Amino acid sequence: xxxxxxxxxxYLALAGIGLATIPIAAGMNAxxxxxxxxxxxxxxxxxxxxxxxxxxxxxxxxxxxAKPRAELFAFWRDFSNLATFMANxxxxxxxxxxxxxxxxxxxxxxxxxxxxxxxxxxxxxDELIAxxxxxxxxxxxxxxxxxxxxxxxxxxxxxxxxxxxxxxGKIGDTIATLSGRGPEMQARHDxxxxxxxxxxxxxxxxxxxxxxxxxxxxx
Amino acid sequence: MRALTWHGKQDVRVDTxxxxxxxxxxxxxxxxxxxxxxxSDLHLYDAVIPSLVPGDILGHEFMGEVVETGSASTxxxxxxxxxxxxxxxxxxxxxxxxxxxxxENSNPVEKQDMSEKLYGYPMAGIFGYSHMTGGYSGGQAEYxxxxxxxxxxxxxxxxxxxxxxxxxxxxxxxxWMAAENADIGPDDTVAVWGCGPVGLxxxxxxxxxxxxxxxAIDHYPHRLELAKxxxxxxxxxxxxxxxxxxMEMSGGIGVDAVIDAVGMEAHGFAIDNMIDIAKQTIGIxxxxxxxxxxxxxxxxxxxxxxxxxxxxxxxxxxxxxxxMEKGLQLRTGQTHVHRxxxxxxxxxxxxxxxxxxxxxxxxxxxxxxxxxxxxxEQQDTWTKVVLKPGMxxxx
Numbered sequence: 001x002x003x004x005x006x007x008x009x010x011y012l013a014l015a016g017i018g019l020a021t022i023p024i025a026a027g028m029n030a031x032x033x034x035x036x037x038x039x040x041x042x043x044x045x046x047x048x049x050x051x052x053x054x055x056x057x058x059x060x061x062x063x064x065x066a067k068p069r070a071e072l073f074a075f076w077r078d079f080s081n082l083a084t085f086m087a088n089x090x091x092x093x094x095x096x097x098x099x100x101x102x103x104x105x106x107x108x109x110x111x112x113x114x115x116x117x118x119x120x121x122x123x124x125x126d127e128l129i130a131x132x133x134x135x136x137x138x139x140x141x142x143x144x145x146x147x148x149x150x151x152x153x154x155x156x157x158x159x160x161x162x163x164x165x166x167x168x169g170k171i172g173d174t175i176a177t178l179s180g181r182g183p184e185m186q187a188r189h190d191x192x193x194x195x196x197x198x199x200x201x202x203x204x205x206x207x208x209x210x211x212x213x214x215x216x217x218x219x
Numbered sequence: 220m221r222a223l224t225w226h227g228k229q230d231v232r233v234d235t236x237x238x239x240x241x242x243x244x245x246x247x248x249x250x251x252x253x254x255x256x257x258x259s260d261l262h263l264y265d266a267v268i269p270s271l272v273p274g275d276i277l278g279h280e281f282m283g284e285v286v287e288t289g290s291a292s293t294x295x296x297x298x299x300x301x302x303x304x305x306x307x308x309x310x311x312x313x314x315x316x317x318x319x320x321x322x323e324n325s326n327p328v329e330k331q332d333m334s335e336k337l338y339g340y341p342m343a344g345i346f347g348y349s350h351m352t353g354g355y356s357g358g359q360a361e362y363x364x365x366x367x368x369x370x371x372x373x374x375x376x377x378x379x380x381x382x383x384x385x386x387x388x389x390x391x392x393x394x395w396m397a398a399e400n401a402d403i404g405p406d407d408t409v410a411v412w413g414c415g416p417v418g419l420x421x422x423x424x425x426x427x428x429x430x431x432x433x434x435a436i437d438h439y440p441h442r443l444e445l446a447k448x449x450x451x452x453x454x455x456x457x458x459x460x461x462x463x464x465x466m467e468m469s470g471g472i473g474v475d476a477v478i479d480a481v482g483m484e485a486h487g488f489a490i491d492n493m494i495d496i497a498k499q500t501i502g503i504x505x506x507x508x509x510x511x512x513x514x515x516x517x518x519x520x521x522x523x524x525x526x527x528x529x530x531x532x533x534x535x536x537x538x539x540x541x542x543m544e545k546g547l548q549l550r551t552g553q554t555h556v557h558r559x560x561x562x563x564x565x566x567x568x569x570x571x572x573x574x575x576x577x578x579x580x581x582x583x584x585x586x587x588x589x590x591x592x593x594x595x596e597q598q599d600t601w602t603k604v605v606l607k608p609g610m611x612x613x614x
Binding site: 064066154155185189192193195196199200201202203204205206207208209210211213 | 236237238239240242243244245276291306308309310311312315323324325326327328329330331332344350353354355356364366367
């Protein structure tokens with residue numbers, strides 16, 4: 001199953017990210033891919049570079065999960081599962097008659113919520129899912145999750161990269177970060193929750209009572 | 220239920236709080252029958268560990284009866300269990316290679332940020348030991364919620380008393396792992412700094428592992444006496460030149476392995492804080508730093524340094540040159556308790572390990588604040604305090 005929809009991603013491709021458009025060809029390892037992109041001096045992932053991506057903020061994080069690739073892919077691909085581990089995601093609605101489209105209800109800072117219509121941009125079974133917000137969405141964002149076999153029997157490397165144009169520009173982004181809801185921290189926390197859920201079947205909580213749990217539960 | 224709660228520096232109280240409930244499928248609720256005050260609890264008592272919140276229930280050494288189980292728990296109501304102090308999921312990479320105290324999934328996500336910044340990686344969850352290690356309610360209470368109850372708790376046979384098996388929760392495996400980390404061979408002389416509970420169990424373990432000679436170092440006469448009863452030679456550092464004595468007692472070769480069971484809990488974690496706090500507490504800080512320094516200088520070239528003592532922050536004037544030039548091996552870490560439970564329980568049953576000699580005081584839970592005060596202020600004679608929630612106050 002391979003789908004391509006590359007006509008709408010000019011911004012981040014120009015900024016050197018192009019999440020949805022980077023080809024993940026079989027047998028082509030990550031290091032080589034990056035070298036071919038040009039001016040990188042080391043073999044670190046592009047999103048760790050100390051550089052600006054224009055109006056876009058880019059966050060990325062990789063986590064190794066001791067579960068098979070296919071299982072993790074299937075869990076993620078059912079977008080209704082995302083709200084179980086993504087703290088700022090209220091829920092994901094499917095769109096009738098359009099399997100590539102879904103509406104993500106995202107919690108922003110200070111009690112705001114945004115509806116983001118998201119369309120799958122690229123999908124490779126058990127390897128990659130990339131998505132992008134449609135032009136009608138309240139937030140301009142795109143993301144990509146990749147699933148690679150980890151060395152030995154360590155499971156699967158799950159890499160998440162999200163690029164977004166901060167609502168309210170840089171100031172809005174700073175406020176989000178200061179209020180502990182910055183996307184960098186969110187991405188890190190979300191992937192840790194995914195790891196917990198997939199490896200242990202539950203998400204760790206220090207709550208002693210249900211009352212505590214409902215108070216502290218960020219979801 | 221009643222529980223020992225922290226309210227501030229040297230201010231712990233027994234309060235009435237909400238009973239724990241099953242939250243996650245793998246949880247169990249334990250009715251506590253015995254719980255101990257650990258030396259490391261004193262650092263919480265003294266408020267030198269950050270991220271405690273008033274009302275937090277302390278305690279990470281506990282055992283009791285299973286009274287409730289989640290849908291995925293493998294325990295059964297009525298079983299008697301001892302619970303390891305680190306919380307471990309049993310299925311992450313670290314748990315799969317028996318590095319249980321490095322579990323990646325037991326410290327709730329929101330609580331991981333602090334240790335991740337300080338150490339580069341988050342710590343695992345620990346019962347009743349500040350919010351940096353999860354903010355879990357501890358075991359100095361009538362009831363405890365135990366996550367991952369299918370992995371941690373070990374069922375103990377009825378013919379063994381609580382006092383025989385309680386220390387499986389922490390200090391016995393901690394002493395055992397300390398000796399294991401010292402990589403002891405049959406002709407070895409091993410020196411142990413600190414004759415607190417962990418040091419004393421490290422002495423027993425080193426002898427069981429076949430050390431030819433174990434030398435215990437402390438300054439409390441009663442604690443040195445306990446070490447001697449276990450079969451160790453002793454050095455009182457108040458009255459003896461430790462390095463000189465160790466050299467002579469090892470025939471001029473030097474000791475083969477050293478165990479630092481003193482520890483130096485960080486006096487504040489931020490880098491800028493460290494310097495100020497070290498200045499404020501220069502007497503104690505200098506004494507404690509000297510134990511590890513002394514151990515590293517005293518061990519023979521090619522020897523081993525085992526560090527069960529708890530450290531949280533940073534130190535300066537660390538003898539890095541001695542470590543490298545002498546070709547020393549340094550091993551340390553929070554105890555992978557789960558790894559040792561089965562073997563140590565068998566050794567208790569066979570009478571190879573004595574655990575009860577350590578207990579100096581048994582108190583009701585209501586008397587816990589007294590236990591803390593005396594454990595801190597009368598270290599010579601208050602060697603180990605066990606709290607019994609079922610026991611009347613003042614009994």
